[in-house]
Amino acid sequence: MKLRTTNHGVCVPGFKAAGVREGKYGVALIKSEASAKAAVMLTSNKVKAAPLLVSREHAGNEILGIIANSGNANAFTGSAGMKDARGMCSLAAELLGGRAENYLVASTGVIGRRLDLARVERLAREAARRLECSPQASEAAARAIMTTDTFPKVCSVEAVLGDGTRFHVGGIAKGAGMIAPKLGHATMLCFLTTNARLEREELEETLARAVEQSFNRVVVDGDTSTNDFVALLASGKAGNGSIEGFQEALNFVTQTLAKSIARDGEGATKYIEVRVLGARSDAEAELAARAVVGSNLVKSAVFGGDPNWGRIVAALGYSGAEVVPEKLSLYVGTRGDERRVCLVREGKPLALEGTEELRAAEEVFREKEVYIVAELNLGPGRGEAYGCDLTYDYVRINAEYTT
Amino acid sequence: MKLRTTNHGVCVPGFKAAGVREGKYGVALIKSEASAKAAVMLTSNKVKAAPLLVSREHAGNEILGIIANSGNANAFTGSAGMKDARGMCSLAAELLGGRAENYLVASTGVIGRRLDLARVERLAREAARRLECSPQASEAAARAIMTTDTFPKVCSVEAVLGDGTRFHVGGIAKGAGMIAPKLGHATMLCFLTTNARLEREELEETLARAVEQSFNRVVVDGDTSTNDFVALLASGKAGNGSIEGFQEALNFVTQTLAKSIARDGEGATKYIEVRVLGARSDAEAELAARAVVGSNLVKSAVFGGDPNWGRIVAALGYSGAEVVPEKLSLYVGTRGDERRVCLVREGKPLALEGTEELRAAEEVFREKEVYIVAELNLGPGRGEAYGCDLTYDYVRINAEYTT
Numbered sequence: 001m002k003l004r005t006t007n008h009g010v011c012v013p014g015f016k017a018a019g020v021r022e023g024k025y026g027v028a029l030i031k032s033e034a035s036a037k038a039a040v041m042l043t044s045n046k047v048k049a050a051p052l053l054v055s056r057e058h059a060g061n062e063i064l065g066i067i068a069n070s071g072n073a074n075a076f077t078g079s080a081g082m083k084d085a086r087g088m089c090s091l092a093a094e095l096l097g098g099r100a101e102n103y104l105v106a107s108t109g110v111i112g113r114r115l116d117l118a119r120v121e122r123l124a125r126e127a128a129r130r131l132e133c134s135p136q137a138s139e140a141a142a143r144a145i146m147t148t149d150t151f152p153k154v155c156s157v158e159a160v161l162g163d164g165t166r167f168h169v170g171g172i173a174k175g176a177g178m179i180a181p182k183l184g185h186a187t188m189l190c191f192l193t194t195n196a197r198l199e200r201e202e203l204e205e206t207l208a209r210a211v212e213q214s215f216n217r218v219v220v221d222g223d224t225s226t227n228d229f230v231a232l233l234a235s236g237k238a239g240n241g242s243i244e245g246f247q248e249a250l251n252f253v254t255q256t257l258a259k260s261i262a263r264d265g266e267g268a269t270k271y272i273e274v275r276v277l278g279a280r281s282d283a284e285a286e287l288a289a290r291a292v293v294g295s296n297l298v299k300s301a302v303f304g305g306d307p308n309w310g311r312i313v314a315a316l317g318y319s320g321a322e323v324v325p326e327k328l329s330l331y332v333g334t335r336g337d338e339r340r341v342c343l344v345r346e347g348k349p350l351a352l353e354g355t356e357e358l359r360a361a362e363e364v365f366r367e368k369e370v371y372i373v374a375e376l377n378l379g380p381g382r383g384e385a386y387g388c389d390l391t392y393d394y395v396r397i398n399a400e401y402t403t
Numbered sequence: 404m405k406l407r408t409t410n411h412g413v414c415v416p417g418f419k420a421a422g423v424r425e426g427k428y429g430v431a432l433i434k435s436e437a438s439a440k441a442a443v444m445l446t447s448n449k450v451k452a453a454p455l456l457v458s459r460e461h462a463g464n465e466i467l468g469i470i471a472n473s474g475n476a477n478a479f480t481g482s483a484g485m486k487d488a489r490g491m492c493s494l495a496a497e498l499l500g501g502r503a504e505n506y507l508v509a510s511t512g513v514i515g516r517r518l519d520l521a522r523v524e525r526l527a528r529e530a531a532r533r534l535e536c537s538p539q540a541s542e543a544a545a546r547a548i549m550t551t552d553t554f555p556k557v558c559s560v561e562a563v564l565g566d567g568t569r570f571h572v573g574g575i576a577k578g579a580g581m582i583a584p585k586l587g588h589a590t591m592l593c594f595l596t597t598n599a600r601l602e603r604e605e606l607e608e609t610l611a612r613a614v615e616q617s618f619n620r621v622v623v624d625g626d627t628s629t630n631d632f633v634a635l636l637a638s639g640k641a642g643n644g645s646i647e648g649f650q651e652a653l654n655f656v657t658q659t660l661a662k663s664i665a666r667d668g669e670g671a672t673k674y675i676e677v678r679v680l681g682a683r684s685d686a687e688a689e690l691a692a693r694a695v696v697g698s699n700l701v702k703s704a705v706f707g708g709d710p711n712w713g714r715i716v717a718a719l720g721y722s723g724a725e726v727v728p729e730k731l732s733l734y735v736g737t738r739g740d741e742r743r744v745c746l747v748r749e750g751k752p753l754a755l756e757g758t759e760e761l762r763a764a765e766e767v768f769r770e771k772e773v774y775i776v777a778e779l780n781l782g783p784g785r786g787e788a789y790g791c792d793l794t795y796d797y798v799r800i801n802a803e804y805t806t
Contacts, residue, residue, distance in 0.1 A: 045720040076728055112755075310478065310516075314478075316449075325449075344479075347481055352516060395793055
């Protein structure tokens with residue numbers, strides 16, 4: 001199978017999109033020409049926002065599209081919030097055809113305040129007028145759902161299989177803060193589209209696997225949102241060749257979007273990718289990678305360009321994964337050269353004061369992308385995680401968010 | 404039973420102390436006149452510093468004292484580190500009497516570098532000359548183990564029981580960053596002394612209970628150290644009246660020290676205390692309280708004086724505790740007036756834009772001590788947690804730590 005990146009974004013053949021912003025509020029619309037099958041994944045937070053509950057109700061229906069807003073999360077808003085979320089679906093049906101139950105709905109923004117439904121309606125009407133199938137429309141939709149994001153997240157691919165089958169997978173996402181391991185545990189929205197043909201159960205399984213290996217690996221601040229939502233719409237207008245082929249294409253799109261979210265962590269100046277090898281199991285490797293990339297102390301050290309690798313050792317040690325100090329090797333590097341510097345070789349620290357290794361590690365820590373590789377040498381387990389540094393701006397952004 | 408705070412600190416009757424600093428290094432000595440029984444608790448980090456391993460070996464022996472240093476953690480230092488830790492015990496024996504195995508040893512500071520043993524020896528010799536039983540000596544010892552701490556942590560009480568039995572409990576502690584739930588999961592050291600008479604098993608049980616209800620409730624940054632260590636020495640020169648009485652006195656000292664650590668979180672400008680009531684169980688209440696006090700978003704909001712209470716709701720929701728939004732009530736206040744403002748009453752948000760409640764909450768969030776009370780209304784479970792705000796200085800301190 002060949003994967004070719006395209007510029008469609010969420011507007012893969014058969015899907016239109018639009019986005020409009022007005023101050024903190026934005027509304028995005030996505031419309032499938034054919035009726036699509038959907039798979040959705042929701043936050044695991046016990047407090048689930050109203051639009052997620054409504055989308056969960058609708059996900060088994062024939063789906064015609066998605067309506068989403070930024071500026072207000074419509075979370076912790078009780079029965080009034082449920083009414084507002086249903087109102088957004090009715091609005092989508094009025095503007096785009098079909099019935100309210102043919103639409104998914106999502107929201108992101110401040111928690112605990114009633115949605116300004118009149119404003120959402122005004123923006124949605126304007127968006128409906130702009131609906132089209134184009135890269136520009138996809139980007140407008142991606143921008144409409146941004147909150148503290150600094151850039152829109154868009155990715156799409158065309159898959160060409162050995163037997164000539166072709167299909168597209170595309171998506172947009174938002175997310176920059178409040179991002180934590182395990183979707184749904186992050187204020188992140190991701191809308192995926194494909195013209196591949198799959199059963200609903202297949203969609204659900206491939207989506208769950210893709211999310212596990214992408215968004216669940218992103219750690220920005222350990223907080224967990226009430227509003228996480230990932231939706232995959234499949235129009236079925238193309239073939240899929242094989243589930244494996246579809247999974248690979250979907251993984252490419254979701255991993256690219258997930259890494260974009262990590263890069264755009266609130267206040268981030270640097271991207272951090274951690275790979276753990278040789279753990280007793282993949283699950284332990286993932287735990288260990290998340291602990292390192294989620295450590296405030298590691299994140300602060302990367303921000304400061306300070307190769308204080310003892311903090312990486314400490315994070316591995318408390319991660320819950322088995323770690324034997326005498327067997328641990330540790331490397332840092334940059335993209336394409338992930339093991340540029342060996343800090344620790346099988347328990348023996350190499351990057352000590354005055355050494356070439358420490359100087360080289362200092363150089364790596366000044367790069368914009370820092371890769372950390374830990375070899376536990378205990379088994380076959382592999383895992384990875386994506387994150388960013390902790391900066392003054394993270395604090396500033398979150399100290400000022402509602403005011 | 405009556406508890407009376409005293410100014411002894413760790414120098415309760417029968418115990419001497421001293422502390423000396425030189426740059427980043429400091430050495431503290433604590434000496435029991437009689438041979439004492441000891442209970443110790445170590446970090447749960449898989450990577451345990453050498454001094455902790457040595458102290459664990461010695462804890463069952465008759466204990467004469469403790470030697471501790473700041474400036475270097477002697478962690479991830481392999482067999483050389485074990486030799487250095489044993490060397491510190493030998494040094495203590497040479498200076499204070501007895502044999503190496505009669506001493507406990509602890510270290511705090513940078514990970515992965517060899518201890519400067521010559522410097523530790525020079526400081527220890529000076530400390531041995533200054534050893535005495537006085538509040539000043541206790542404070543000097545507390546200062547000698549500080550790293551990024553901004554003030555020494557000292558507390559002591561005398562207990563007077565109904566039957567006339569009297570005993571003392573005192574302690575010193577250090578810790579400011581890398582502090583996380585569950586001791587041992589935090590770069591914190593705490594040395595406790597008492598002249599009460601208890602069996603070793605009783606010491607271990609009361610210490611475990613005291614730590615659970617004090618240091619384990621402190622959350623500064625979610626990171627977990629390789630070097631956490633709590634030691635309790637009991638000389639047995641007084642009675643104890645009852646285990647319950649001793650537990651109460653010990654809890655008072657450890658809770659006071661724990662709250663001091665929370666107040667002195669790296670870069671902290673505000674103290675945060677969270678109380679969760681009405682959880683299904685105490686364990687769930689503790690989980691929920693820790694999630695709120697450990698949330699970077701809540702901590703940033705408190706720093707910014709921004710009563711963005713939706714983040715508190717989100718943290719409760721992802722804590723792992725059962726939360727039913729419709730039953731949740733939420734209050735904020737200050738010390739002695741913890742429920743000054745009701746933000747949410749049984750699921751209904753009161754602190755909305757333009758309301759008196761929101762204005763009052765803004766005032767509370769500008770205080771130096773912010774108390775948050777969440778009533779889940781699901782059962783009898785109660786729990787609490789202690790922490791601080793997340794500030795620019797936290798990032799600065801940790802971006803610059805080794806350089």
